Amino acid sequence: MMADSKNHWGQIYATKKSEEVSWTQQTPTTSLNFLHSFNLSKNASIIDIGGGDSRLVDCLLKEGFTNVSVLDISAHALQRAKDRLGEKASCVNWIEADITEFKPLRKYDVWHDRATFHFLTEGNQVAKYVAIASNFVNPNGYLTLGTFSEQGPAQCSGLSIRKYSEKTLNSALRKHFKKLHCILEDHLTPFHTVQNFLFCSFEKLA
Ligand SMILES: C[S@@+](CC[C@H](N)C(=O)[O-])C[C@H]1O[C@@H](n2cnc3c(N)ncnc32)[C@H](O)[C@@H]1O
Incomplete structure (x- = not known):
């Protein structure tokens, strides 16, 4: 499963430019709005899960955040973001990993994920993701997830996805996280x- 997924994403990033994939955003405004709502200090540790070559990291660096990590299963995606950032890339912690196998070396204040969680269609994958997030987000830290909503498409990048409503997303996380805003x-x-997305923020239970 991991190899399939890694090959799929490697192939996508090797063959398609950012304007040729559906999820591209010039500015990730909604993600930024959610992150701003947490009133973070500039040294808060923030990780973007499945960040791909999203410009979220560019925006966070520009705002002065000093502790940003980007994780993706595709080395090619991370390389693209690094190339775009040039010298500033050295200020970011880049992590090539399958999120369901991720073994973090530290805890994070903020966990952000836009359009990665919804690729986990099996219950055991969702359980692994939630276990990792709950173990490695600091108590009273934040998690913000963007997934396709119940009105969203059934697939993304040719792969099946799991759609979420506020209720089902909350059910997946509520053992460890308190829902804040959707x-x-x-x-x-x-x-x-x-494409209709659901975005929700959560606070890690102490
Ligand atoms: C639809 S794209 C979204 C990219 C980015 N978050 C954005 O909003 O532009 C999904 C991303 O998740 C990554 N991805 C998919 N499955 C993954 C997994 N199991 N672990 C880590 N990254 C994964 C892909 O390589 C891709 O960059």
């Missing part, structure tokens, strides 16, 4: 189609 949002893809 919104539904239409993402306009570079192909001028619309």
Whole structure:
């Protein structure tokens, strides 16, 4: 499963430019709004799970955050982000890993994931993800997840995904996290189609 997924994403990032994939955003405004709502100090440790070549890391560095990590299963995706950032790439902790096998070396104040969690379609994968997030987000730290909503597409990047409602996302996390805020949002893809996302923030229980 891991090898399949790694090959799939390696192939995507080797063959498609960012304007040729549905999830691309010029500015990840909703993610930033959620992160701002946590009133973080600039040295808060933030990890972007399945960050790919998202510009979230660029925005966080520009805002002065000094402790940012980006994790992705695809080395190629991380390389793209590094190339774009140039010298500033050395300020980021880059992690090539399958999130369901991730063995963090530290805890994080904020865990962000846009459009990665929803690829975990098996119950045991979801359980592994939630266990890792709950063990490695600091008490009273934050988690923010963006997934396809119940009105969203059934697939992303040719792979099946699991859609979430506020209720089902909360059920997946509530043992370890308290729900703070959820919104539904239409993402306009570079192909001028619309994908409905659910974004929710959570606080790690102490
Ligand atoms: C739809 S893209 C979203 C990228 C980015 N979060 C964004 O909003 O632009 C999904 C990303 O998750 C990564 N990914 C998929 N499965 C993964 C896994 N099991 N572990 C880590 N990363 C994964 C892919 O390589 C890809 O970069």
